[in-house]
Amino acid sequence: MEPGKAILGSQDGESLVDADSVILCVSYRAEKSLYEACKNKLPEVRLIGDANNVSNIMYAIWDAYEVASTL
Structure with missing residues (x-):
């Protein structure tokens, strides 16, 4: 990296894109495998929202606000 x-992956392959931040949204249950794979390889990885604890949208927004306010 x-x-x-x-790195943006699709059925056509992978490509590099400019990015200041990457946000991943997947499913309705906590899924931490991507976080675990990246947390020691990238300087600022945060686990927020449903990946941390499945709840409602307000919890996810509050989590994102807390992270953004410390940047």
Whole structure:
């Protein structure tokens, strides 16, 4: 990986795109495998929202607000 880039994967393959932040949204149950794989490889990885604790949208928004307010 390169600083300021993200790898975007699709059926056509992978490509590098410019990115300041990456947000992943998946399913309705806590899924921490991507976080676990990235937390020691990237400088600022946060586990928020349903990945941390499945709840309602207000919980996810509050979690995101807490992270954003510390950046």
